[in-house]
Amino acid sequence: MSLTLATCRIIADTALATGREKGMKPLGIVIVDARGSVRLTLVEDGNALLRPDIAHGKAFGCVAVGVGGRALERMAKERPHFIGALGGLSRDRLTPVPGGVLIRNAEGVLLGAVGVSGDTSDNDEVCALAGIAAAGLKADTGE
Template sequence: MSNTAPAGFQHGITAAAARTIVDATLAKGRELGLAPLTVVVLDAGGHLKAALREDGCSLLRPDIAWGKAFGAMALGFGSRELARRSTAMPGFMNALSDLAGGRAVPVPGGVLVRGPDGAVLGAVGVSGDASDKDEVCAVAGIQAAGLVPDTGDAA
């Protein structure tokens, strides 16, 4: 039996790329001496592609990582921009939170994954240390997979 997707189904990030992203993200965290991390990779449809919670992570880290990636996918930009908008437009963020069922986490650490052509392939969320450090690890993981990170800041 073939292990290929039926014709017409495009999911963005491949399983191999998702595994590379997870492994490289966690390796960057170990290199930097960060607290234990959780990494979530979502595909282009916002569905779970891969996730790993390092030993020692606290209870809600997977939900926070998912929320960072989900927020990036929901609005089409990295969660660093989502954080800026939450400060500048609290009413909008309240509405987004209601519409998303509270799933969008508006802090750095949610990074869109783009292909070389700029197409959005999915998103990565990282939680465990300070949000800025989580983001550094996500960027390293995405780059290790040969893909383009979009944090919400201009390149």
């Protein structure tokens, strides 16, 4: 199974709807496939200039390292030189904070990742989780 455009739309649309229901700030959402290629980018009106880039860094970082955003955040705290090196290797396309969530199928196969940015990292993650669940897929936050 791959991340079809229809599946990406379910994830992104549900993530945006969740943000609106919870009164969050405007969100930017980027979904990448298992190789890090962008499948979908959606940016709400009023989203700050760099938020889509941050969302991309969250999603890309997750698939690049193979762990969720919470694991990347732990690595950044525990092994800052390692994460710094990964930042350079990825041409600064790595944002090691929550809000980046791996997307897996029922068998646990990695399909890609979603990155959400615009509110707090914890709230961004809530939106990503809602989107992945709505698509009937498994989320991996790196918890």
